[in-house]
Amino acid sequence: MADVVESYSYEDIEAISKFLLERCRHRPKIGIICGSGLGGLADTLQEQEAFPYESIPKFPVSTVSGHKGRLVFGVLSGKAVVCMQGRFHMYEGYSMAKVTLPVRVMKLLGVETMLVTNAAGGVNQDYVPGDIMIIKDHINFPGLCGNNPLRGPNNEKFGPRFPAMNDAYNAKLRASLRAAAKLCGLSDHMKEGVYAYLGGPAYETVAELRFLKAIGVDAVGMSTAPEVIVARHCGMKVCGLSLISNKGIMEYDPSLVIDHSEVLEAGRVRAADIQSLVSNLVKLIDE
Ligand SMILES: O=P(O)(O)O[C@@H]1C[C@H](O)[C@@H](CO)O1
Ligand SMILES: Nc1nc2[nH]cnc2c(=O)[nH]1
Numbered sequence: 001m002a003d004v005v006e007s008y009s010y011e012d013i014e015a016i017s018k019f020l021l022e023r024c025r026h027r028p029k030i031g032i033i034c035g036s037g038l039g040g041l042a043d044t045l046q047e048q049e050a051f052p053y054e055s056i057p058k059f060p061v062s063t064v065s066g067h068k069g070r071l072v073f074g075v076l077s078g079k080a081v082v083c084m085q086g087r088f089h090m091y092e093g094y095s096m097a098k099v100t101l102p103v104r105v106m107k108l109l110g111v112e113t114m115l116v117t118n119a120a121g122g123v124n125q126d127y128v129p130g131d132i133m134i135i136k137d138h139i140n141f142p143g144l145c146g147n148n149p150l151r152g153p154n155n156e157k158f159g160p161r162f163p164a165m166n167d168a169y170n171a172k173l174r175a176s177l178r179a180a181a182k183l184c185g186l187s188d189h190m191k192e193g194v195y196a197y198l199g200g201p202a203y204e205t206v207a208e209l210r211f212l213k214a215i216g217v218d219a220v221g222m223s224t225a226p227e228v229i230v231a232r233h234c235g236m237k238v239c240g241l242s243l244i245s246n247k248g249i250m251e252y253d254p255s256l257v258i259d260h261s262e263v264l265e266a267g268r269v270r271a272a273d274i275q276s277l278v279s280n281l282v283k284l285i286d287e
Pocket of ligand 2: 119120121122198200202203204220221222245246247248258263
């Protein structure tokens, strides 16, 4: 008998999505997860219907500043979307099942395309704060050691036991993101690269950042990969964006520091640009 890993049954997730569908008139095919400091996007939706996480049965709650903790339905660029205005992280003490629960709920709401956003530290030395990285691929460090969100009994109703991840970030959506960036004059700030997911909550040591750089990582953060794995497992198309909020500190210079307020400030500075990038992307998504 295998050890028991916390999980939600298909029926649990169906009950949550039914709860939402009964109370909301929107039927979104596009889901958006807002990263640290990027939740303002949800406030721009038209015809909003918002559900604080506390009001949704069995939902975790947000505990990190910059994550408001609401599921917001509405209309963006003429299309129905649902936004997570705040996500859940493993470092908050949540199991992988809780971190990724909203993705499966979105699946049963009818979401087919997922845009995942985050704030991340720049590892690539060419990146500067304010750059926006289209995620081309990820390295899931906790997953490499066995803490994969799909660990535990597989639910075939969601997807296969051994899902492929070589094409996790949809190439057509990445091209649409580049096109959207051009439409809103952001091309000069766009990068495309590899995101590394580390458990956090401590930021990286100098040695860890040098290691990440050596293995080809461009940006580092504490989220996204688990959500993307679960979204791909259940057949969603995925694209991802990292707002580079700070440069990774690669030198032994104690005068250099990073803290979460810097990460949130970077989100404030780029809020309008990210909103216009995402609304242009949504225009380009085929439903
Ligand atoms: O939710 P995201 O990944 O955008 O948040 C990043 C990673 C940590 O949660 C936090 C660190 O400042 O920002
Ligand atoms: N792990 C990690 N997450 C971040 N989120 C925003 N900046 C950073 C960073 O430098 N490191």
